[in-house]
Amino acid sequence: MGMQSMVDFKWPGLRRPHGDHLRLNRSAFVAVDRHRDITYDPVYRPQALYHRALEGLHANNGAFLLQEVATNLPIYREDTGPTDFHLHLPPGGFQLVLVTSGMFTFDYDGKLFYVGPGAVMLQSAIVHRQLFYTWSGLATEENLKTPQTVVPEPLCMGYSGKFLEAFIADPSTFPNPTVVGPDQIREDETPRTAWKHPLHNRPAGAGFWFQDPLALDAVFRAYPADAIGPLASPMPVYVRDIGIEAPSGNLVTGHIIATDPRGGSVLPKSGAATDAEGLAKGEVVVFRVIRGTAAFTDGAGKRLELAAGDTVTAGKDAIRLAEVGEDTQILRLGLLKGMEDLRMWTPTQRDEIDALAGQIITRSDLRSDRLAGSPVGYLYE
Structure with a gap:
């Protein structure tokens, strides 16, 4: 040594x-990183x-x-x-x-x-x-x-x-x-x-x-559509809280939003409800599509479609998740006020x-x- x-x-x-x-960007900005580019x-x-x-x-x-x-x-x-x-x-x-x-x-x-x-x-x-x-x-x-x-x-x-x-x-x-x-x-x-x-x-x-992805705190729970807003999908939508808000010192929240493939079940699930408040946090939000497809809308209803490998970073309330495809997994990170x-x-x-x-x-x-x-x-x- x-x-x-x-x-x-x-x-x-x-x-x-x-x-x-x-300084977080507090405007209603939307920035997209396309995997193809x-x-x-x-x-x-x-x-x-x-x-x-x-x-x-x-x-x-x-x-x-x-x-x-x-x-x-x-x-x-x-x-x-x-x-x-x-x-x-x-x-x-x-x-x-x-x-x-x-x-x-x-x-x-x-x-x-x-x-x-x-x-x-x-x-x-x-x-x-x-x-x-x-x-x-x-x-x-x-x-x-x-x-x-x-x-x-x-x-x-x-x-x-x-x-x-x-x-x-x-x-x-x-x-x-x-x-x-x-x-x-x-x-x-x-x-x-x-x-x-x-x-x-x-x-x-x-x-x-x-x-650990197979630990009890890593199970997927039902997406709280009633509290977060309507979400279209051909399959039931689930959420996993990756648990980083407290360990980060309340700087960043982290969730994975996902669906099973059609005709299959691969997500470890629990019948408990998702914490809607935690899922909605973020002065700025970052969504990364790990697999599958997702669509977002802005305040004017304009549609933004993302595929695997795409990332969107947006100001608070600038976009909302509107649609999730089958066999889709999306990482959502919410950047909190403490970062400033x-x-x-x-x-x-x-x-x-x-x-x-x-x-x-x-x-x-x-x-x-x-x-x-x-x-x-x-x-x-």
């Missing part, structure tokens, strides 16, 4: 962000192709980014493989991951998570890395066309690993330091170590969150923290069992 990891470093460069406040780019490493919802990011004053990450090369190549140990310091301590195909192994502060379609993780300022991912062997064009889902279907679990990822602000605008590089990782020691970090600007109550209490990192702060790199490890804490206990990180002080 290196002696640098054991230094009692006091983080002179890690201060609360003192840049500009985040986008490109996939290896932004950070060759095996991961990124599709970023840039129209929504820019229209919402750069406050929130949703992107898809698609694995496209095998893990055994010299230029691919596991990532290094790193952490993110976004405004508010917010990074969301929703797996949509394939299988991954993530390491959060020494605890392993073996996850597939439908798994949800919310974390920040926790040292982590991606240890394993599946790859289908298909050519890039075909690989990017493979279906995605939030239900652990055996077929989709065998495809290349993909996930949706969201940050408050663009990752290029906040620190993302690498604390242990590939040449320093010792598999018999480093993954068994948890590190603690100083608090930055996360809200009170924010914490690490993991939701957050500040951006200044470029000077960002560069200063990134330059610290491996020096930021302030304490080591060996784990007796990598599968036991919660991730530590600064969230568990």
Whole structure:
């Protein structure tokens, strides 16, 4: 691991962000990112192709980014493989991951998570890395066309690993330091170590969150049409609360709106009612169609149709969900007022923290069992 990891470093460069406040777009705007118009780019490493919802990011004053990450090369190549140990310091301590195909192994502060379609993780300022991912062997064009889902279907679990990822602000605008590089990782020691970090600007109550798609809190409940408004669909519509509002510090809500395929039943369901109030929250809303089709209408009744891979970002009450097709899954994220209490990192702060790199490890804490206990990180002080 290196002696640098054991230094009692006091983080002179890690201060609360003192840049500009985040500003949600409070107008009745509608910004659409069409899957047909986008490109996939290896932004950070060759095996991961990124599709970023840039129209929504820019229209919402750069406050929130949703992107898809698609694995496209095998893990055994010299230029691919596991990532290094790193952490993110976004405004508010917010990074969301929703797996949509394939299988991954993530390491959060020494605890392993073996996850597939439908798994949800919310974390920040926790040292982590991606240890394993599946790859289908298909050519890039075909690989990017493979279906995605939030239900652990055996077929989709065998495809290349993909996930949706969201940050408050663009990752290029906040620190993302690498604390242990590939040449320093010792598999018999480093993954068994948890590190603690100083608090930055996360809200009170924010914490690490993991939701298994087959857990009782991940079941789908009936869509509350009476409370939310009429919704046309050839199939009954259900909602899964992905549970991120409280762990995010009341910054973002998250739900999956879905229907079964015709003649089949794949969604794990409960007879309980959906919380209509929670589903309606959001000063700005983001809808991403994971599979199937959906249609929205604006205040004038103008219709907007979306297909798999499309994303719409809109101001409060600027649009409403009007129609959901069969075998459809839609991620809905509601951005809450608390986001505007957050500040951006200044470029000077960002560069200063990134330059610290491996020096930021302030304490080591060996784990007796990598599968036991919660991730530590600064969230568990």
